[in-house]
Amino acid sequence: MIHIFPTHRAVRSFYASFSSQDTFLPKAMSIAEFFKKALIVEGKVQAEEEMRLLLMQQAVAFDAFETLNIPQHFMAFVKNASYVFRFFEELSAEEKTIADLEGADVYAQFAEHLALLKQVYENYTHALDAQGLYDTITFPLYARMDETFVFTCKAITVHLEGYLSSFEWRVLEEMGRLVPLHVKLVATPYNEKVLQVLRARGIDLKIGEEAQIRLGGDDFSTSPCSLSAPCAKVYPLASRSLQVGFVLDCVARFLQEGLAPEEIVVVLPDEGFASLLRLYDRAYVFNYAMGKPAKELDFVVRLRAKAQDVHQTTQPSLHRMRRLGIEENTREAWKKQWKKPTNFHTFVALIGSFEAEENTIKEQLHEALASLERVLKIAPTLTFSEALTLFLRRLDKMRVDDVMGGPVTVMGVLETRGVHFKGVIVPDFNDDLVPHRSEKDMFLSSTLRHYAGLPDKEDREQLQRYYYSRLFTQASHVAIGYVENEEKLPSRFLQALRTKKERYDESLSQLLLPFVAQKSREETPVLHPHAPFEKPLSATRLKVLLTCKRRYYHRYIQHIKEPPLPKDGIEAVDIGNALHGALEIACAHPEFGASEVKNQALVAHALDATFGTSASWRLEKEIWRERLGVFCANEAERHAKGWHPWKLEESLKSIFEGVHLEGKVDRIDKHLAGRLEVLDYKTGNTLKSGPKAIATMVDFQMQFYYMLASTQGEVERVGYYDLLQGVCVEEEGMEEKLAQLSDILVAYRFVESFEKTDKRAACSYCPYVHLCGRG
Missing domain, CATH: 3.40.50 (Rossmann fold)
Structure with a gap:
């Protein structure tokens, strides 16, 4: 038996x-x-994950596959390949074929997409057969x-x-x-x-x-068999980290109520919460069934730091490299090899040694290298960056066994199958985690799944309910925690449970967690005699000085560079720069302004020249081509009235109240009669400041432009060019604002101390906010 x-x-x-x-x-x-x-x-070997990725990427390498909106480029495909694999794996496990999906009229291009997936399947299975391999997709066949x-x-x-x-x-x-x-x-x-x-x-x-x-x-x-569960005590908490204290508190309560520590389990809907528990588990109370993720190993941390630095060198990445002791010659070697095809020996030399890691993980690391070696023999054109992506992907799935574990078990939901505990503690019981969203559900709709007889979203949710209900019905003590705030909601699974809402005393966290009370920061005045106008003054530098003297001190006296923010897609500043460049090209053309149609043609050509070629840039370009239609019409009207662009993106200098001013003016238009108009492009809502705002003004850009352009002739108007509306908005109250600027230039000729601003709103997006203790 x-x-x-x-x-x-x-x-x-x-x-x-x-x-x-x-x-x-x-x-x-x-x-x-x-x-x-x-x-x-018989007669085949199971394909390793790296080989599967390589063969699948080759299987989708045909033009028509692009209509599925899954990128084919290697680096991007690796990130999205799981959806394709899950789709074919599920069909195979349920003994269905693509033909079983035919006939479901769910959207217009459905039949075409099915034909593409069928071709991918045939390409992939033929590639496996050619290598004498099988995987989870073809296993049921062989x-x-x-x-x-x-x-x-x-x-x-x-x-x-x-x-x-x-x-x-x-x-x-x-x-x-x-x-x-x-x-x-x-x-x-x-x-x-x-x-x-x-x-x-x-x-x-x-x-x-x-x-x-x-x-x-x-x-x-x-x-x-009894299906009744004990009344679960439910604790809403203000933040996720407070759940650590909640878990420790529940363990202590269960022990006081007579449970042995081996009879208690902490079940994690998101296994990433284990890293928080480890951080505060100073007494080694817990043993972690999922082990420790290999990505936390020093060796892997160093690999990712070097990869991030090559991909985008920033001040934070440089600091990280220095902190990890990564030498400059290593950085240069990686950058030199990054986009070049690599062989196994070069790859090993570049990633360095992992012999300092624990013996329990070394064997897995050697296996990962051996697998990559086999892949590089078959695909010698892989670049170092692509090979590293495969290697890190393998490492992300590795786990280091927990050898320092305590008596209370911590495990994921799937690990609870077939076991039972008297005391069950579940943190993170929020709707974004319970139920867990499956990648399988992201490729086929519920309607199509029902048609083909495949498990749908409801089936998967019911399965998760089953796991939790079995866990709870076999327990005598159940405690559930979740985060409740503006962004988090409790799981709807709670509605099916018998619960009693409890209040967790968050002050207990001060006892349970090694929090350090924040020390009051002694304010030391910054004294540094300084003459701001010794060098030519720009409107931007003056604005910083008037907004916050401390920010000015960090930026212009200490010369601390602002850290670049992580980019998620195209930044607004990049679009603004590209748009300014396009308008400079278009307006400089001798025929610009002749007609609305001619203007549109010149602007379209200029946008092609300055905007990028990626999908995101192409989208932005089409958006602005449409938006600038009113601009092109307005420019034809201005041309008919005698105005034409005269100076574009012109750097100018001037003197006002004995102070040397400098700046770059977007555009100066000149009338046939010789008068000048200064225009500053705005891509957002035009801001207008009335007389009441003059006393508290910090932005004198229009006044700077007026003084700078006055060196070129008589300035009739200064204003904003609202590109969204296609209209020019004149700056109001110029004389009063110039008088205010005059007073400011006199008052700030010499600065001795650099205080923080009293207006906390200015700190919201200040790059130096942590230096001031206001972060």
Whole structure:
């Protein structure tokens, strides 16, 4: 007799139940290990993950695939490949084909997309066959049963917790014809999908029954099983980190109520929360079933730091490199090789040694390198950056065993299958994490899944409800925590539970967590005699000085560079620069202004010259081509009235109140009569400041432009050119504002101290906010 359980932990728990008995232990193994021994593929080798990625990327390398909106470029494809693999893996596991999806009229291009996916599948499977490989997609096609192994089992009992695919059901039924095979399960409201499979085989179970079913035969037995769970205590908390204190507090309470630490489990909907627990687990209370992620290893941290520096060198990346002790020659070697094809020896030399890591992870790292070596032999054109992407992807899935663990277990939801604990603590019970969103659901709609008979979103949610309900019904103490604020909501799964809302005293965190009370920062006045106008003054520098003297001190006296912000797509400043460049090109053309049509043609050509070629840039270009239609019409009207662009992006200097001014003017137009008009392009809402705002003004850009342009002739008007509306808005109150500027230039000729601004709103986006202690 052999017992089959969903996980290795369930096997260990099964063996532990015999610890007080003097008897021979029955044989047990996980279902993954069982299928690995019972099913074999002759004449083929299982493909490693790196090889699968390489072959799939080759399989999608045809022009029509672009219509699926999945990038084909290697680096981008690696990030999105999981959707394609999951799609084919699910079809294979459920023993469906793309033909089973045909006929579902869900959208106009559906048939075309199915044909493309069919071609991808054929390309990929042919590539696997050519290499003598198989993977999870083709395994059901080639696998055959090892009857010798099955007969040695004599009898099999499968302890079913959750869901089996169509392929797995078929394999078990075939085994049931060779040896007695029983499936044990509990019928609950949440495993209806499994109960439907059994009904199709003539077995109708009632909710609340525990059944043992003989596959390959008609007999089955049932017994009543309680589905009632204890009242769960539910704790809303203000932030995620406070949940660490909540978990520690619940452990202490459970121990006080008589539970042994080995009988307590902390279940994580998001296993990333384990890093927070580790941070504060100074007494080694917890053991982590998921282990420690390899990405936290020093070796991997250094690899990612170097890769990030090559991709985008910034001040933070340079500081990180220095902190990690990475030498300059290493940086240069990586940059030199980054886009070049690499061989295995060069790759190993560049990534460096990992011999300083623990022995428990070295073997996995060597296996990852060996796998990459095989890939590079088949694909010698891979660049160093592409090879590194594959290598890091492999490392992201590695785990280091927890060898310093305590008696209280921490595990993910799937690891709870087949085991039970008396005390259950679940943090992160928020709607964005419970239920967990599956990548499988992102490729096919629920309508299409229902049509093809595939598990849909509701089925997966019910399966997760089943895992939690089984965990709770077998416990005597249940505590659930979740974050409740403007961005987070509790999981809707709570509605199906018997709960009692409790209040967690967040002040306990001061006792449970090693928080350090924030020390009051002693304010030391910054005294530094300084003459701001010794050098030519720009409107920007004056604005900083008037907004906050301390910011001015950090920027212009200490010369501390502002750290660049991480970019997510195209930055507004990049679009603004490209737009200014395009308008400079268009307005400089001799025929600009002749007509609206001519203006549109010149602007379109200029946009092509200054905007990028990526998809995002092409989108922005089309948006601005449309927006600038009113600008082109207005320019034709201005031309008819005698105005034409005269100086564009012109750097000028002037003197006002004895102060040397400098700046670059977007545009100066000249009338046929010789008068001048200064225009400053604005791509957002035009800002106008009336007389009441003059006394508190900090931005004197228009006044600077007036003084600078006055060196070129008589300035009639200064204003903003609202590109969205296609109109020019004249600056009002110029004389009063010039008088105010005159007073300011007199008052700030010499500055001795640099105080912080009293207006905290100015600190919101200040790059030096942490230097002032206001971050």
